[in-house]
Amino acid sequence: MRKIAELSRREAAVELGYRNVAQVLRHAVRWDLKTARQWVARAEFLSGSLVELPVTAVAMAEGALSGDHISVVAEVMRELPPEAERSVVEFALAHEPSAVRVFGRELAYRLFQRDAEPGEPLAAEPPANRLRMAWRGEQLEVSARLDKIAGAKLEALIDPLAKPRPTTPEEGPDARSRAEREGDAFADLLDLVLRADRLPEHGGEPVSLTLTMSYDALVRRTGLAVLDNRVRVPASLVRRLACNAGVIPVVLGGRSEAMDIGRKARTFPASIRRLLVARDQGCAFPGCDRPPKHCDAHHVRPWSEGGETSMGNAVLLCRHHHTLIHQSDWEVKLHDGTPTFIPPAWLDPARVPRTNTRLHTGRHVA
Template sequence: MTALGLASPLELLDELKRKVRALHQLQFQVLEIIGALDQQGAAETLGYKDLIEVFKHTLRWDPKVSRRKIKQAQALCPTITPTGSRIGPALPGVAAAMAEGELSEDHVEVLAEAMAGLPSVAEEHVVGYALQHEPRSAKAFCKELAYRLDQDGPEPKEPEPVQPKNSLRRQWRAGRYLLSADLDAETGAKLDALIAPLAKPEPHDMRFAPEREGDALCEVVDLALRSSGDRIYSGERVQLTVTVDYDRLRKGIGSALLDNGDHLPMSQVRKIACDAGIIPALLGSRSQIYDVGRKTRTINAGLRRVLVARDKGCAFPGCTRPPKHCEAHHIRFWSDGGETNAANLVLLCRRHHDLAHHSEWQIQMLGGLPAFRPPAYIDPLRRPRTNAIHVA
């Protein structure tokens, strides 16, 4: 190819993609050799306890690296029975994708762990997702897929296990106050809802996240001291966003989705519902509160609730950021005549909001849901993608 210094960014990206694909193919070939050594009992033949010790001396690999590669080889390589029969790999779809150079070792690690708890028919779906997303996002997708396949969870056993109690450790040390807490999901979500908006970085904010969150906790303490009774802010209790199917809530089965992506048992949801205002949001309603039109570019509380119920967080493909970390983005810019309504708005985290403004990614509504067309250098056909993690 052209000298790197003279190549354009797209030429460099194309060359990088070719190199990385070749690297993944080479990594698969390495796993094939490891699988063959494992099948042949090479460690015992060479006088070693196991292959980990062999690789420590011959390849100078740390035991952690060796264990990872051996485990992956066992999942992706065929095995030979004592009678000489050949049995295909445990994860044939993952093996084929890595052999083509489409998946990395990090992808394989995530998918192998996930498939241990999923039926074999799910492999096609998790591989298809991993081919378009990074390992971290694939892990979130696998977690959500496992939940969808078993929403009610395992059958309850008798007697019911004792729920762990909330615990808090407080200690003064050298003029500092140390806290350590172990809280239930409901209380943790409430505390998170208080801290998150106060810990949001301001322009030119040089504090790291732990310092911002520590300062935010101090603000929460000050708010509590200034409040009357149990009122925290403007006379209202802390608000949580809980997405729940009404019939399941009424029957008390299954679980609901918190805005941080975790699932809350329905028994706790019913308890919250007894002590909170329930605000119904009818998607597709023509009520004026959900359609600001051209009057203003800002959205009101009712319209944001509609977006949260529909997008359930950042709508960008593969993103796991919850609604509280998202901003409403006009698909057709308000300055270009776009209206402020659900059909022209999408929830995006700050990173993907910047991407929508400064890159070639395009957003459109398909079937009432936001879809994203990647730049041609990612997908030459620019096929639309949606966020399969947030179920609409």
């Protein structure tokens, strides 16, 4: 980073005939342009800040902190007094960068915020929440200004949806920027809101959970149940939850498994969705770990081509993989009730079927 900062100070890019230092690094060390830009921005920022951040400078010289850690430490120290640097660096040595950012915010709040004591007059109300929407060609631009409560709610909803997709052999690492991930997360959130009235997890009931366990284990009060987010729950807790919740039995493996409403409706009703949640436990695409509430029910044989709205013609897919199935040469079929995906020929000339082993570790296709 010191060398990169020196290259910027000397305007080496101009001398070498490049537009900027990031372009130089792209060729000199074969970095992606995005990575090169991150290092240049980090180096330029730190070149002027290390004098003010001596503890960070020592940790950086020792190689004890990653580049991402250093950037976050420098970011949070903008809002903190110099004496707080040691605490922030010590925390950074034991935690990931995102946790350091949260720690810095909490520390700044504790140092500078003073909530009103009981009986004290409340501070003036902040400006009202604002939202503006305007179409720009084919896209809707949205800008918002939210108060602390509304902002915290939105952040809590967006954050889990915006995490990078898991790296898979089929798609590699998630190449989206943070802004792109959060934009897709906002679109996912809209989908969740639109179908909240028919999702068993969000049907408006005081308690609405989908748990899967054997009938014998429930009767004997032994063993475990599995929530739709794959969290294991002991049978004793299941029975306690059932005291204050409606119980909808789902029989798996019998003839009642293949519920079918034929061609009467295109939208999957809650009854079939419950079975899909119990069977697929989330997005069925290989390598994906999105939970059921982030998924759509997909017709294996398209409804427009005569496909029925039934368990035997359905699979749960997250928004990303639902789009991929419709727009690519990936194919999905049901093999003995297991969603099975056939890759395009360019990806696998043999087109060997694949299943999601992240959700079903024991599954395989002969």
